Amino acid sequence: MTAPRDGIGAPGGEAVLVRLRGVTKHFDVSPPLLARLLEGRRRQVLKAVDGLDLDVARGRTTALVGESGCGKSTVARLLVTLYRPTAGDMIFEGVDIGRLRDRRALAPLRRRMQMIFQDPFASLNPRWRVGRIIAEPIRAHGLLDDPAAIRRRVAELLEHVGLRAADAERFPHEFSGGQRQRISIARGLASSPHFLVCDEPTSALDVSVQAQILNLLRDLQRDLGLTYLVISHDLAVVRFMADTIGVMYLGRLCEVAPADLLFARPRHPYTRLLMETVPDLRRPDRDRQPLAGEVPSPLDPPPGCAFHTRCPLADDRCRQERPGLRDDGAGQVACHAVEEGRLPAWRGAGMPGG
Amino acid sequence: MAGQPLLTVRDLVVEFPTRRGALRVVDGVSLDIAPGEVLGVVGESGAGKSQTGAAIIGLLEPPGRIAGGAVHLEGQRLDTLSGEQWRRVRGRRIGAVFQDPLTSLNPLYTVGRQLTETIRTHLDMTEAQARARARALLGEVGIPAAGERLDAYPHQFSGGMRQRVVIALALCANPRLIIADEPTTALDVSIQAQITALLKRLCRDHGTAVMLITHDMGVIAETADRVAVMYAGRLVETGPVDAVVNRPLHPYTEGLMACIPTMHDRPPRLAQIEGAMPAPRAMPPGCAFHPRCPLAMEPCVSMRPPMVARPPSAAACWVRAPEPEPVS
């Protein structure tokens, strides 16, 4: 696999900032040793992320979408070094950050990546003033020493995200959810990173505030040339933000494609399911017959293609053989039906009877 | 709407007394729900939509209280009922479905026991009859192998299945109205669609009316017949769902619809409403939306606009619905 395709959606030629190859994260969720010995319960491993290949293009927005438990937030946390991968390579600016163990060796890389969190009520230390919160990355990385210079930088950052310099003196609880998310973004920008991981950046916010934050994120990307990885369950948010989209299901990617192409012609049956079931304000489908079935437990994923239990196209091969992500020039899909040409034509989401 | 409304709410006021004076979280809301109708109530968090629902079903969290107005269900006044009288109405004639299914279910009892107990509280049935009804209800809300699942505990169900159980519980006594407060918010998108479709089907089959409280305009657009938009504790617009979504009257509704991103295009920017909704403590005079309103004029700043009918909708806005014809 190479950098995103030329042509549709994501113009080619740009450098890859982050390259993930076979990235895997397993969590040991076994019952305690005593329970295993006495009650004969088995070790259990949660395969949160299972062999993920993804390229994040510099200066662009790549998004991961999926339902809860699909592993998208784990990918975000792996990338910002909160977790260590069980296997695989995570190349950021030419360095495999998954293998670096030394805090000092990681520091210069950490300065260039930051994360915006979902919950603006939990992402700011309630006992710190806003100025100290925003200055934390500056101090942690030793970027400025002079208190006056730090204050000036904080004021500049606050104004950049649409707040006032005087807000540095206030505490987080004095702000609304949207304003707190702006503070969180200002902190994220403080060490002048090129890479921002946004984990559900607006899912705790109201729609009118969501629009403000999404616009701000896009403005910042344009002004500062930032690279984003956006994690979201909301297809409409992803549509607005992303150049390239990866759809995840039970720890694996089922489809990666340039955004315009993905929305115009989704190919993986799961991508189609998502697009068909999201209620759309502009094209409501009032007679929708939703597909039955639920997401299987990630502790016990189905064999073969993980989606086969809900897939209308599943056959014996899908139940036994796990499909790999195949690149066919218009994006990558992991689906036997696509490979075999069994996929029906896409009639469009939200179309009557669609 | 033809015929008598099932539920009428007139000038409902809900207050939370605090030491700095009462906080008015619902301020003069009037609504009607016809039998079998799905009324969507939308608004952002803090708009008072959940408090309106809680007041109607008599489940306001203390110290919150109804400080004014009246609620009638089929001609019977509800807001003045005592606790004991309330228990006979709640469950029997109004059912409730909340966001988190776990809070509505007792983790220590099997689903079957909770259903049969609720059924026998409200309906004159033997244990065997109640159990048969419980099984039928579980089947009706789409739980496979309903007979066996009766003996399962709530934690043995997935989130979506649990919400189905809660809906079955709300349906136990065949109520005329169900208040559903964010019934799909805690669920994944593919499950959300199943639950809204279920609510719609039950509503049609039983003639049950639903008050669907949600922040998600997409869900409203696909589920509701009419919609009521709330802002800062007040009703700003009501009307048929298609009219409110596509031809909004109130500038707030208009702004709200415009700032919702869609899957179908990628504009360079989203429309946005500047600022944030005022808190009940800092309510501006006049129209509550005027500080954020691009159309605000002189009367908006000083006088609170009444609800004025602009068929097919009605709105409270001096600019868009200026005629002094209060809706009856």
Add this chain to the structure above:
Amino acid sequence: MSHPRGQPKAGEPGAPFVVPDPGARKGQGPLGVLARAWDSDIAYAFRRSPVTVVAAVVAVLLVGASLMAPLIAPTDPFALETVDLMAAFTPPLWMEGGDPAFPLGADSQGRDLLSAILYGMRISLAVGAASVVFAMLLGVGLGLLAGYAGGWVDAVIMRVADVQLSFPAILIALLVDGVARGLLPREMHHDMAMFVIIFAIGVSGWVQYARTVRGSTMVEKNREYVMAAHIMGVHPWVIAVRHVLPNVMGPVLVIATIHLAVAVITEATLSFLGVGLPPTEPSLGTLIRIGNDFLFSGEWWITIFPGLALVLLVLSVNLLGDWLRDALNPKLR
């Protein structure tokens, strides 16, 4: 969307944002600080609870009086030259044979009981406060370590805590006290008595701090602001001290207040049993023990008045602690 994870302020159900409180930034400077403190929710809850106000007044009076004992006590009970054996067993002022020089009577040595109580309360409070500080440092430190490090460190610390919790605190204190006396040379017993007892009471009380702090630490360390600091590469121990510690200290203050009452009682018990402070540095417990010998010979005041002082002190501090716990618990508001 309307499922903000943050807790809306009480009384503002569902409000996603908290308005800047109009009273919150009224003034600067010391007067402004006072005005803001008076206006705060906790001060309001305080003013609304008459029992708490009374308890606070009593506690402040007792603590103030014991702090100023050298200034307000009629005599210095430790100054041997002022002690008049002839005055021994003088009854309280209002009884027959009372003497205005001994308002609450005198003890078997002829010392003024009021002065002895004031000085004794001073010693009791000093020992109690020092044990609380010691237990708090130990408990908060170990709890933070256990909760933040997790794994085997956590397992070891918390198992020790569990074992200790299965013994009554007074037993632990007795044990520590006994061991310390056994280890220290005899001639040091007298000088070290106070430190031994502080150590004994402190060691017997750290578990509650550790458990509480560990619990809140495990919640806080998974909060996003802690993750944010991790991503910046801030050293884990710096995160633990700067981010986590300030956010887990609220309940600790409540425990400390209630523990102060417990520590004063424990010290009194130990002194009453004769393993606490020596009669040359009499705490309230020592006074009660000395007086106990005369209770049945009619000189009841020698033991009853120190006892009353102890009850008042402990009760008022305890009531304050209980109120503080309820006032800081959003679920009970």
